[in-house]
Amino acid sequence: MVVRGEAGIGKTTLLRHVLDAQVGLRVLWVNGAEFEADFAYAAVHQLTRPLHDRIGRLPARQGNDLSVAFGLGEGSAPSQFAVALGVLGLLSEAAGESPVVCVVDDAQWLDRASAQVLAFAARRIGAEPIALVFGLRDPHGVDELDGLPELKLSGLSDQAARDLLASGVPVPLDDRVRERILAEARGNPLALLELPRRLGPAGLAGGFGLPTPASPANRIEQSYRERVSRLSPGARMLLLIAASEPLGDPGLLWRAADLLDVKPEAGTEAEAEELIELGGRSRFRHPLVRSAVYAAASPADRRLVHGALADVTDPQTDPDRRSWHRSQAAPRPDEDVAADLLRSAERARRRGGAAAEAAFLQQAASLTPDPRFRAKRSLAAARAALEAGAFETAITLVDAAEHGPIDDAGRVEAELARGQAAFFRDGAADAVGHLIRAAGLDPGRARLYLLDALQAGLVVGRSSPACRTALQAARQAPVPPGHRTGADDLLDTLVAYLDGDLATVSVLSRMLSDTTDPLWSRRLSLAALLAVELWDFALEERFATQAVTAARSSGALMILPVGLWMRAMAAAQRGALLDASALLGEADGIAEVTGVPVHWYGHLQVAAVRGRAAEARPLIDRVLAESRARSKGMLTAMAHSAAAFYANGVADHRAALESATLALTDGDLSTSSMALPELVEAAVRCGQDAVAREAFARLDEHTRAAGTDWALGVRAALGALLSDEPEALHAEAVARLGAGGMRTWHGRALLHQGAWLRRDGRRRESLEALRAAHDLFTTTGAEGFAERARAELAAAGEQARSVTRGVLEALTGQELNIARLVATGATSREVADRLFLSPRTIDAHLRNIFKKLDITSRRQLTDLVTQAI
Numbered sequence: 025m026v027v028r029g030e031a032g033i034g035k036t037t038l039l040r041h042v043l044d045a046q047v048g049l050r051v052l053w054v055n056g057a058e059f060e061a062d063f064a065y066a067a068v069h070q071l072t073r074p075l076h077d078r079i080g081r082l083p084a085r086q087g088n089d090l091s092v093a094f095g096l097g098e099g100s101a102p103s104q105f106a107v108a109l110g111v112l113g114l115l116s117e118a119a120g121e122s123p124v125v126c127v128v129d130d131a132q133w134l135d136r137a138s139a140q141v142l143a144f145a146a147r148r149i150g151a152e153p154i155a156l157v158f159g160l161r162d163p164h165g166v167d168e169l170d171g172l173p174e175l176k177l178s179g180l181s182d183q184a185a186r187d188l189l190a191s192g193v194p195v196p197l198d199d200r201v202r203e204r205i206l207a208e209a210r211g212n213p214l215a216l217l218e219l220p221r222r223l224g225p226a227g228l229a230g231g232f233g234l235p236t237p238a239s240p241a242n243r244i245e246q247s248y249r250e251r252v253s254r255l256s257p258g259a260r261m262l263l264l265i266a267a268s269e270p271l272g273d274p275g276l277l278w279r280a281a282d283l284l285d286v287k288p289e290a291g292t293e294a295e296a297e298e299l300i301e302l303g304g305r306s307r308f309r310h311p312l313v314r315s316a317v318y319a320a321a322s323p324a325d326r327r328l329v330h331g332a333l334a335d336v337t338d339p340q341t342d343p344d345r346r347s348w349h350r351s352q353a354a355p356r357p358d359e360d361v362a363a364d365l366l367r368s369a370e371r372a373r374r375r376g377g378a379a380a381e382a383a384f385l386q387q388a389a390s391l392t393p394d395p396r397f398r399a400k401r402s403l404a405a406a407r408a409a410l411e412a413g414a415f416e417t418a419i420t421l422v423d424a425a426e427h428g429p430i431d432d433a434g435r436v437e438a439e440l441a442r443g444q445a446a447f448f449r450d451g452a453a454d455a456v457g458h459l460i461r462a463a464g465l466d467p468g469r470a471r472l473y474l475l476d477a478l479q480a481g482l483v484v485g486r487s488s489p490a491c492r493t494a495l496q497a498a499r500q501a502p503v504p505p506g507h508r509t510g511a512d513d514l515l516d517t518l519v520a521y522l523d524g525d526l527a528t529v530s531v532l533s534r535m536l537s538d539t540t541d542p543l544w545s546r547r548l549s550l551a552a553l554l555a556v557e558l559w560d561f562a563l564e565e566r567f568a569t570q571a572v573t574a575a576r577s578s579g580a581l582m583i584l585p586v587g588l589w590m591r592a593m594a595a596a597q598r599g600a601l602l603d604a605s606a607l608l609g610e611a612d613g614i615a616e617v618t619g620v621p622v623h624w625y626g627h628l629q630v631a632a633v634r635g636r637a638a639e640a641r642p643l644i645d646r647v648l649a650e651s652r653a654r655s656k657g658m659l660t661a662m663a664h665s666a667a668a669f670y671a672n673g674v675a676d677h678r679a680a681l682e683s684a685t686l687a688l689t690d691g692d693l694s695t696s697s698m699a700l701p702e703l704v705e706a707a708v709r710c711g712q713d714a715v716a717r718e719a720f721a722r723l724d725e726h727t728r729a730a731g732t733d734w735a736l737g738v739r740a741a742l743g744a745l746l747s748d749e750p751e752a753l754h755a756e757a758v759a760r761l762g763a764g765g766m767r768t769w770h771g772r773a774l775l776h777q778g779a780w781l782r783r784d785g786r787r788r789e790s791l792e793a794l795r796a797a798h799d800l801f802t803t804t805g806a807e808g809f810a811e812r813a814r815a816e817l818a819a820a821g822e823q824a825r826s827v828t829r830g831v832l833e834a835l836t837g838q839e840l841n842i843a844r845l846v847a848t849g850a851t852s853r854e855v856a857d858r859l860f861l862s863p864r865t866i867d868a869h870l871r872n873i874f875k876k877l878d879i880t881s882r883r884q885l886t887d888l889v890t891q892a893i
Contacts, residue, residue: 485657
């Protein structure tokens with residue numbers, strides 16, 4: 025639950041009120057702190073500190089990575105998956121003893137790594153008695169928390185506001201003053217309590233010194249500033265020390281206070297003013313007190329306090345916080361401090377904290393005296409920010425670097441950073457320009473950058489200005505200096521293919537066959553498009569599987585769902601809808617946590633093959649609207665391709681003809697295999713012989729060049745529809761598509777063959793083919809094509825046999841995933857690790873699965889899954 029509202033609206037008070045009324049709960053509480061936002065895992069580290077003695081009970085990988093992330097141990101950079109699962113495991117362990125409530129107040133100041141981990145946990149808690157509650161101040165947002173249930177707190181009613189104001193003001197109120205306070209507070213409880221404190225007795229009685237209109241948060245903060253200003257210098261200095269060190273460690277606080285000659289009575293004074301609580305851990309009355317104290321302090325006093333905190337922070341146990349305080353204390357650029365920050369950045373990288381690494385590097389750059397080194401460090405910080413997904417920060421850092429003296433190599437790196445930021449921000453069209461400029465600045469690697477520019481353009485769409493620009497630049501690529509590389513060969517071959525040279529297909533196929541070539545590791549989108557274009561879904565599946573394996577190993581949250589979506593598309597095309605649904609469920613779950621935009625290709629293909637109007641049409645319409653609004657020609661083409669497949673499946677051939685024609689308009693990669701076959705069949709069924717033959721001539725060229733069983737099988741199946749002597753072509757299609765494992769197209773070939781045999785008067789052979797087609801479509805879940813097969817069987821004089829639908833179709837995508845993994849013999853903990861859930865949640869899902877399938881054991885589940893496959 026996200027409890028949202030403006031500052032002072034009562035979020036923290038409400039949370040404390042609810043928890044104080046409960047008995048037997050274990051409460052873990054952390055306040056996000058603005059000064060902690062650059063420390064990776066800072067918030068989740070503090071939140072789970074009482075549970076750190078349980079880390080040893082976690083699986084080895086989770087325990088090790090959690091220890092490294094929290095700075096409790098040494099090791100290689102932790103996987104964020106393992107850290108997130110470790111946190112979930114700690115909470116689950118604690119919940120086994122008593123219900124656990126985790127409160128994250130001021131979530132707007134969470135460090136990015138903690139936000140991702142906590143959002144991950146929030147979406148993965150199922151059966152455990154665990155609650156995660158986030159207090160979030162409007163108008164701030166935390167992308168990772170989007171989609172969680174929200175409780176929006178609004179202002180008090182007029183009468184409640186009047187009652188609260190009256191309870192907090194012990195002197196008579198002038199009517200005009202009362203109405204002014206009520207109007208300005210707008211029902212904000214803290215404003216109603218704090219604004220009268222600013223006015224004093226004279227102001228309350230006669231209206232003198234009324235505050236100027238401002239937002240409630242500003243007015244409350246100003247009220248706190250005025251209260252702080254009335255304190256003694258010692259008390260103000262103590263509050264500033266506490267505001268500058270958000271850990272609330274009393275040892276640090278008072279050691280720094282001693283250095284600055286702050287007396288103990290300063291604490292008594294600050295507590296008496298109800299601004300802070302001192303004791304086991306210092307805690308401000310309200311986060312606005314902290315920000316008011318820090319904002320009101322002079323730069324010199326801030327530097328003085330950070331310097332004292334740096335001096336009292338142990339350089340052995342907490343070197344990073346010490347270096348950060350040193351950087352805030354530096355009055356001018358200082359290479360020694362900058363070097364210290366660079367060491368902290370390296371430690372952050374080893375802990376897997378790219379955002380923290382970027383923050384340390386950014387601060388190091390700002391304190392670097394030499395402008396050349398400053399620019400280089402800004403670019404290094406930009407690289408780390410890109411890795412952390414902080415694209416706006418990365419661009420700001422690139423801007424800073426470009427204002428300094430950078431050489432050509434630096435300018436190349438700046439353009440590449442801008443291009444990468446644009447590509448991942450869904451701006452592939454903008455990426456093209458940056459990559460082309462990088463190529464112009466670095467002739468030695470120009471062809472590599474132009475290849476990336478061409479990939480970005482193709483992702484946007486063949487007809488887009490970006491793609492045309494990238495293709496023209498690639499055509500004019502400089503001759504490679506010295507020995508030709510694989511990138512040189514790929515660029516030239518790809519340009520030739522895009523210019524219509526089908527003789528290059530064999531070269532592209534050979535290059536793609538080595539899926540381990542590093543050339544493809546950064547070009548997964550291009551590899552996937554080419555694999556489909558060359559009629560080789562098995563190849564796309566290998567690329568996707570390899571990407572998924574690597575992403576699981578490295579914890580690459582941005583890549584893993586993309587690889588799973590690719591695998592789902594390949595599975596759907598070969599007719600394995602159960603596999604595809606399971607993969608989509610897993611990918612969507614991870615994307616929900618990570619914020620990766622949904623890739624619609626797999627969803628479109630599953631809906632098209634399944635052939636349910638209520639599922640397919642709304643999805644296709646939604647994707648078309650989105651792709652057109654964003655000028656995504658490739659996505660538009662894929663949506664039209666899916667629409668054509670669906671329409672042919674439900675025998676709406678005129679709609680299929682229209683959709684296939686639209687899909688092929690711009691010649692986008694992959695449409696030759698996805699839409700061209702649909703155009704041929706639709707044209708034949710609509711009696712448009714000329715259109716069908718022209719489309720088949722293009723299909724013939726592509727499929728002969730590709731030479732895969734899928735390509736040649738589809739060529740034979742559609743060629744039979746246009747041939748006067750189709751028998752041999754029907755037989756070839758059935759054989760090739762059956763051998764190639766393309767179950768949906770195998771069924772279509774059998775359907776074509778059976779329909780022709782029926783019209784040829786060979787009823788017995790016809791029934792054999794049509795039964796096989798109907799069985800294939802029904803068992804795979806291709807409902808539209810199954811109905812077509814049933815109609816053909818009826819025309820042949822036979823009622824379709826009842827084929828048992830897969831019982832697993834009663835399961836949700838998540839349940840299907842769990843069932844399939846359990847059927848392999850995986851334990852609940854192993855399944856939990858794979859699907860990023862807790863073991864208790866897996867067990868709860870299993871109970872639901874058993875109930876739906878009317879079984880009582882894992883062995884029975886294994887039998888059902890094996891039969892379905």
